[in-house]
Amino acid sequence: MQRNLQINDYGSEAIEMVIIVPVFLLALTVVIQFVLWALAAHAVELAALEGAHAAVDYGSTPAAGKVEAASILHDIAGSLVLDPQVRILPGQGGQLSVIVSGHAIALLPNLNLQVQSTSVGPVQRFRRSG
Numbered sequence: 001m002q003r004n005l006q007i008n009d010y011g012s013e014a015i016e017m018v019i020i021v022p023v024f025l026l027a028l029t030v031v032i033q034f035v036l037w038a039l040a041a042h043a044v045e046l047a048a049l050e051g052a053h054a055a056v057d058y059g060s061t062p063a064a065g066k067v068e069a070a071s072i073l074h075d076i077a078g079s080l081v082l083d084p085q086v087r088i089l090p091g092q093g094g095q096l097s098v099i100v101s102g103h104a105i106a107l108l109p110n111l112n113l114q115v116q117s118t119s120v121g122p123v124q125r126f127r128r129s130g
Helices: 011-058 064-076
Strands: 083-091 097-104 114-120
Touching: 011 064, 011 083, 011 097, 011 114, 064 083, 064 097
Parallel strands: none
Antiparallel strands: 083 097, 097 114
């Protein structure tokens, strides 16, 4: 005697989807958050580099570097970097440091991703030989 056992699995797809879809969406959100953080970090790094170039050029001032860094950050990052700050610090031996910092925009609640970059360069001055 052979018995046919039928397993009633109606509705199992719905339960599987209830488990799989939120996990997939969370993973997708984490990937997008990482991309936003990387873009913000790249924008901050570029702003620090360009600000340092503007600040140490011959005949330039540290204020010009600060303005250039803030302008580059605003143009490239837009709303990706929250609370942007640009600081210029004099260093030893004619060096100048440009520090750009802020926070990357967060998709997940209570997530604080700080981005910061520092660029250092020698202040260019005319020096007489001899």
